[in-house]
Amino acid sequence: MKKAFILAILILSVGIFAYVNPGYESPIVAVVEYAAPAVVKIEAVKQTTSPFYDPFFEEFFRRWFGYSPFGGQQTTSLGSGFIFDKEGYILTNEHVVSGAREITVTLLDGSTYKAEYIGGDAELDIAVIKINPDKELHALEFGDSDAVKIGEWVIAIGNPLGFQHTVTIGVVSATGRRIPKPDGSGYYTNLIQTDAAINPGNSGGPLLNIHGQVIGINTAIVNPQQGINLGFAIPINTVKRFLDQLVATGKVQKAYLGVRVKTVTPELAKAMGLKVDKGVLVVQVLENSPAQRAGLKENDVIVRFDGSSVTSDSEFVSLIRSHAPGDTVTLVVNRGGKELTIPVTLGSATEEIPTATVQAREFAGLVVDEITNADRENYRIPTSVNGVIVRQVKQSSQIQVGDVIYQIAVSGRTYEINSVKDWNSVVDRIKQGDFVAFFVYRRGTKMIYSFTYR
Template identity: 40%
Template sequence: MKSLFKYSAVALGAAFLTLLGYHITHEQTVVYTPLQPNTINTNFTPNTTTKAISTDFTTAAEKTIDAVVHIINTSIETEQRSRNFMEYFYGRSSPEYPRVGMGSGVIVSSDGYIITNNHVVEGATTLEITTNDNKKYEVEVVGKDKNADIAVLKIKGDYNFPYVRFANSDNTRIGEWVLAVGNPYNLNSTVTAGIISAKSRDFSDYDNKNQSFIQTDAAVNSGNSGGALVNLNGDLIGINTAITTNGMGTFIGYSFAVPSNIARKIFEDIVEYGNVQKALLGVNGNGLNASFAEELGIQETEGFYVAGLEIGMGAQEAGIKKGDVIIRIDDALIRKFSDLTGYLGSKRPEDIVDVTVFREGEKLLIPVKLKRTPFINYYGMRLRDMSNKELENYKIKSGVYISGVQNRRLSIRGIKKGHLLISVNGESISSKDDVLALNEESINELEFMNTNGEKMRFIFE
């Protein structure tokens, strides 16, 4: 189980956001004191003809439970222990033991494609799923997006499965009823209900990832990761990913789901292209609030303030300027940074979007063609392609440039910004697309070149 953030709140006490893992808790006895009604005088006439909205969840539940699967992730871990002097020369195998993790997944096509969370399947030696009728199937990982925490699986063999249809998550509304379907604590096909509490919820201050979640109060617990969040039609609006907890990993009121538009785009990219096609607008800046707007001397308190532009990217070429405030992209309102990243997360390179900005009190509509991100994240490294001039300066025929290192195993070995990655598992690397085609989990050898032209090779057990 992963912890994403900690925060303080008067009503909740100390709590933190965690990916849905595996915990056990004890029931507590809660004593409720009934409130005494107070009689007050009102100066308005109550509306006595308001119709109650239907809260019949049976149709949505019946359409969903057969398409939500239980995922069993078995990995082999090696016990870490100190080694004596002789073992370094003659070797001695460390004890290995199986580790079993469990989560949920959603079948999204009749031929057995499944969307789940990346953290549900990460590190798996073998993966197995169980459907609602207790049948077991082997699955394979088709692709992943670690930043979005989404993985795509495929059931091996030819079958015809029930599946959940995608809804347009942009059309969801705060206050709308939703169902969470998954397998908490191995309780298969559990359905809980709640409402959408917020949209475009962002936790980048805690995990350095620009994500945009749907927040709900549907009860979600350990084992729900990768399960379905559906509307009352039984259509998929999100993939349940994280919860707020009391430190024990148990649900205390709020859960968070990757919007279906983002999950669907990742799924389609992986199936069609083999990797995720990330599109960039090419702007830098911050979401606005009252204090930031006052500091900038502008009237707008909502939107995305453009503090800079990336040269050669779509925004700069289309005429967006520093100081513009982006308030809408197509039909999506942009009130904060996560609105921007959430909407762009459903787009591909070469897509054209209509960007509405405020500029010196005037509202402008600017069409922008999105471009491919020049960077990829791989094995804790931020990589980009190299120009012919750069290759010439490094006196090398192929390689990719390292613009950042977050992998501690590499950084403590001296790998840093400015170095080149030139081969993986003995295979030369010519572009970031070559890197994307390689499975991170099968890495056993990396070769680098530093700024002095010296090559460094690391072999991982």
């Protein structure tokens, strides 16, 4: 009798406390099942050097201890990526794969492939690598990041801290965010902010909408000691502007406006009698530039760039360089207290390069070129600084794209570098075992990088 009573109570309890939504499945499950096979783990082996490099002490350590603490050390960078073309093309962040000697890609099923670096851009922080699959691959579809709304669901898939194919969810917290780059080289612009958990190792992975479309590439996080659940993704529409040329040539052509600007401060506004205290002051309009053709004038204050507010010269340059040549943008300008709206069709940063330039020799993984007006605009290089500009860095180095090399010292003798011809003349005479120092100008700072050429 007692057993029957207990059984009746259990049956009644099941009826009262039955779970709700039987048969329901979260739509996020469907997104993950669809997208996960196209998300990859990336391991990039890099060669690193110490910033405290000294050639004398390197020789000392090699002779007496058999190794150098200043260079030749291998590190492995871990990140994520996703297949966007069934032929094996993969999108990721440039900082994940730049300077890599070897790149290994692991798929969801555990299969691994060696990947080829196709090309990338450090400013945009996007890169394309390629594998040669022995089976049919699943590729993700691009969405429209311009249509993203604050509050909509997003899903991040990646390899945070090495935990492969980790899924996190959240919402779009904000759009149009700008944050400074860790190396101080400029700003990430127009980012998507999300509270979906993004950690080291998520870099390069997709941020997906509820339809399984890629709306962004996860790229940055806020220091966990400062805040949590603040992650940022590069909008996929920004990537789409450059993707075809990146796949075809391994490089991207950047937009060019043709102005030199200065951040407006309250002091500058008072000194010049400006009617606004925020924006960038046009110091110079370059001849035959898109800016001149659009009617921009010196002492104009640019306050908005294609819908984004402008607060500093470095942010302004980053906004220009997030566009491709031929894009038409709208500038809001304050001219003597009157606000004007000026459409501008951006030019190419390469349109200023002379057609008869001398071909530069590649040296120590560096590809250099003559400095153009577009370079001076984009990298804020004053006319008093001459040399050659670094266009590409093919191996891990402290030298960055956009640096100006203005002197080279070789085994005790220093040479002035004013052109590609000077560069070729100097690097042609450098031999293995020579002590070499590059004198570099980077955004208002002069630095020296030394090494033993091997």
